[in-house]
Amino acid sequence: MLDAFLGWLGVVFVFTGVFFLFLGALGIFRLPDVFNRLQAGTKATTLGVVSTSIGVGLIAKGWILFAVALAIFLLMTNPISSHAIARASYRVGVKKYPQTDPDECEKREWKFPEGGEEK
Amino acid sequence: MERVESSAGSRYLYAVVVYFFLWIVLTYPFSIHEWEAGAAIALLGALLTYKQLSVSGMKNIERLGILLFWYLPVFIWEMLKANLHVAAIVLNPKMPIKPGIVKIKTNLKSPVAKVWLANSITLTPGTLSMDIDGQYLYIHWIKVKTKDVEKATQEIAGSFEKILEAMFK
Numbered sequence: 347m348l349d350a351f352l353g354w355l356g357v358v359f360v361f362t363g364v365f366f367l368f369l370g371a372l373g374i375f376r377l378p379d380v381f382n383r384l385q386a387g388t389k390a391t392t393l394g395v396v397s398t399s400i401g402v403g404l405i406a407k408g409w410i411l412f413a414v415a416l417a418i419f420l421l422m423t424n425p426i427s428s429h430a431i432a433r434a435s436y437r438v439g440v441k442k443y444p445q446t447d448p449d450e451c452e453k454r455e456w457k458f459p460e461g462g463e464e465k
Numbered sequence: 466m467e468r469v470e471s472s473a474g475s476r477y478l479y480a481v482v483v484y485f486f487l488w489i490v491l492t493y494p495f496s497i498h499e500w501e502a503g504a505a506i507a508l509l510g511a512l513l514t515y516k517q518l519s520v521s522g523m524k525n526i527e528r529l530g531i532l533l534f535w536y537l538p539v540f541i542w543e544m545l546k547a548n549l550h551v552a553a554i555v556l557n558p559k560m561p562i563k564p565g566i567v568k569i570k571t572n573l574k575s576p577v578a579k580v581w582l583a584n585s586i587t588l589t590p591g592t593l594s595m596d597i598d599g600q601y602l603y604i605h606w607i608k609v610k611t612k613d614v615e616k617a618t619q620e621i622a623g624s625f626e627k628i629l630e631a632m633f634k
Binding site: 384411432 | 560
C-alpha cells in the first residue's frame with residue numbers, strides 16, 4: 347500500500363520536474379537576451395532536476411539517499427555556474443536587451459582582481 | 466573582508482564528519498566494512514583538505530538547525546514561486562518583461578554568507594545575482610519594481626538576509 351503510494355508520489359514529482367524543464371527550455375527559446383535566458387534556465391532547471399531526481403528516488407527503492415545527495419549538490423552548484431556565466435558575459439560585453447533599464451553595472455568602474463587583464 | 470577562522474582542530478573534525486557522512490550516503494546499502502574503509506579515508510582526506518573545506522569548522526553543525534527548520538522552508542516556498550513566475554512569463558504570448566540591473570546593499574560580513582545570499586537570490590522570483598563589489602550586489606531583475614537601492618534591498622534580499630544574519634553571526 348505504502349509502496350504504491352510512494353510510487354505514485356514519485357510519478358507526480360517526475361512529471362512536475364519534466365514540466366518545469368520544458369518551461370525552462372521554452373524560456374531559453376523565447377526570451378530576448380542572455381541574462382533573461384539565464385533566469386529562466388537556472389530556476390527551471392534547478393527545480394526540474396531536483397524534482398525529477400527525488401521522484402526517481404521515491405519510485406526506485408533504495409535510491410532516495412543518492413537522490414537527495416544529488417539534489418543538494420545541484421542546489422549548491424547550479425546558481426554558482428549561472429553567476430559565472432552572467433558575470434563573464436557582462437564583462438565581455440554581450441549585447442543586452444535594449445530596454446534594460448536601469449543598468450547600475452554600467453556606472454561602476456571595473457576593478458579587476460590581482461593578475462586580471464584590463465580590457 | 467572579514468574572515469573569522471576557527472581553530473585547526475575544529476576545522477579538521479568538521480572535514481572528517483562531512484567526508485564520513487558523504488561516504489556513508491554514497492555507499493548506501495550499509496555495511497560495517499564500508500564504514501571502516503570510509504573512516505580511514507575520511508581521516509586521511511580531511512588531513513589533506515580541511516583548510517579548503519571550511520573556515521568556521523564545527524560551528525557549521527550548529528548552523529544546521531537554522532538551515533533545516535528556518536531557511537529551507539522559506540527557500541522551497543520561494544523557489545516554487547520563482548518557477549511559477551517564470552512559467553507565467555514564458556507562457557504569456559506578450560511576454561511581460563521589463564528587465565534591469567539594480568544594485569542592492571547587504572549587511573552580511575562573511576564571504577560565505579554572501580555566497581549563500583547570492584545563491585538564494587538567484588533561485589528566487591525574477592532575480593539573478595550578477596556581480597559583487599564589497600557590500601553591494603548587482604542583481605539582474607526581470608521585472609523591475611523599484612530603482613532605489615534601499616527599496617530594492619528590502620524587496621529582493623529582505624526575507625533571506627535576516628535568516629542568514631542569524632545563521633552566520
